Amino acid sequence: DTGVSQDPRHKITKRGQNVTFRCDPISEHNRLYWYRQTLGQGPEFLTYFQNEAQLEKSRLLSDRFSAERPKGSFSTLEIQRTEQGDSAMYLCASRPPLAGGNEQFFGPGTRLTVL
Amino acid sequence: SQQGEEDPQALSIQEGENATMNCSYKTSINNLQWYRQNSGRGLVHLILIRSNEREKHSGRLRVTLDTSKKSSSLLITASRAADTASYFCATDTGFQKLVFGTGTRLLVSP
Numbered sequence: 001d002t003g004v005s006q007d008p009r010h011k012i013t014k015r016g017q018n019v020t021f022r023c024d025p026i027s028e029h030n031r032l033y034w035y036r037q038t039l040g041q042g043p044e045f046l047t048y049f050q051n052e053a054q055l056e057k058s059r060l061l062s063d064r065f066s067a068e069r070p071k072g073s074f075s076t077l078e079i080q081r082t083e084q085g086d087s088a089m090y091l092c093a094s095r096p097p098l099a100g101g102n103e104q105f106f107g108p109g110t111r112l113t114v115l
Numbered sequence: 116s117q118q119g120e121e122d123p124q125a126l127s128i129q130e131g132e133n134a135t136m137n138c139s140y141k142t143s144i145n146n147l148q149w150y151r152q153n154s155g156r157g158l159v160h161l162i163l164i165r166s167n168e169r170e171k172h173s174g175r176l177r178v179t180l181d182t183s184k185k186s187s188s189l190l191i192t193a194s195r196a197a198d199t200a201s202y203f204c205a206t207d208t209g210f211q212k213l214v215f216g217t218g219t220r221l222l223v224s225p
Contacts, residue, residue: 058212089155103160
C-alpha cells in the first residue's frame with residue numbers, strides 16, 4: 001500500500017505524559033500537513049511542511065506541541081504534558097509538489113485518548 | 116476554526132434515493148473540495164471544483180458552487196448503503212491549508 005500511513009493508530013495515555021505520533025507520507029509528496037479532529041467536528045489545521053521546512057503553524061498548536069520533518073520524508077508530532085482536552089483524532093495528509101488543486105491525501109489517523 | 120457550516124448535520128435516506136448536502140463558507144476561495152470519512156477513519160477526496168466553475172460531475176456525484184452566495188452543494192444520486200459516511204466540504208483559500216466545514220452525517224439504509 002503506497003498511501004499515507006500513521007503510527008500508532010490508537011494511543012491511550014495518562015494526563016501529564018508525553019506522546020509522539022509518526023506520519024509517513026506518499027513517497028513523492030513534498031508537502032505534509034497535520035490536522036486535529038474532535039468528535040462531531042471537521043478537521044482543523046495544525047501545521048504544514050514543505051520538504052523539511054515548517055512553513056505554517058496554527059494558533060491551536062500550543063507550546064506543548066512540536067512537529068518535525070527532519071529529512072523531508074516522515075514527520076513526527078509530539079505532545080508534551082498531555083491534557084484531557086488533547087483527546088482527538090490526529091490526521092496527517094500529504095500532497096505532491098505540482099498538484100494544481102491542493103487535493104490532499106489523508107492517512108487513517110491516530111486516535112489519542114488522555115485519561 | 117471551521118470555515119463554515121454544512122447542512123443538514125445528519126441525513127437519513129433509503130437506498131436508491133438521492134442525497135443532497137450543502138456547505139456555506141466565509142471567505143474568498145481558490146477551490147472547494149468534498150471529502151468522505153467513514154467512521155473513525157481518514158478522509159478520502161471525492162471531487163474538487165474551482166472558483167471559476169459552477170458545476171462538476173464525477174460518477175454519481177454532482178457538485179455546484181455559487182461564489183456570490185459562498186455556498187456549494189453535493190448531490191449523490193442513487194445512494195447505496197456503502198455511501199454511509201460523513202461528508203465534509205473544505206475550502207482552499209490559497210494558503211496551503213484546507214479549512215473544513217462541520218460535516219454532514221449520511222445514513223443510507225438498505
